[in-house]
Amino acid sequence: MKARFNGKCIECGETIKVGKEIVKNSNEKWVHKACSDIEEELP
Numbered sequence: 207m208k209a210r211f212n213g214k215c216i217e218c219g220e221t222i223k224v225g226k227e228i229v230k231n232s233n234e235k236w237v238h239k240a241c242s243d244i245e246e247e248l249p
């Protein structure tokens with residue numbers, strides 16, 4: 207989903223800006239889509 211508020215990615219430590227694609231990792235923390243440790247289903 208897209209971030210609706212500013213936050214911080216615990217994986218890379220960078221800021222998560224509103225509108226960025228984010229996902230929850232295995233610890234239920236919001237991280238950048240690219241930083242997730244959960245494999246995504248590929249089409």
Ligand SMILES: [Zn+2]
Pocket residue numbers: 215216217218219220237238241
């Ligand atoms: Zn990140």
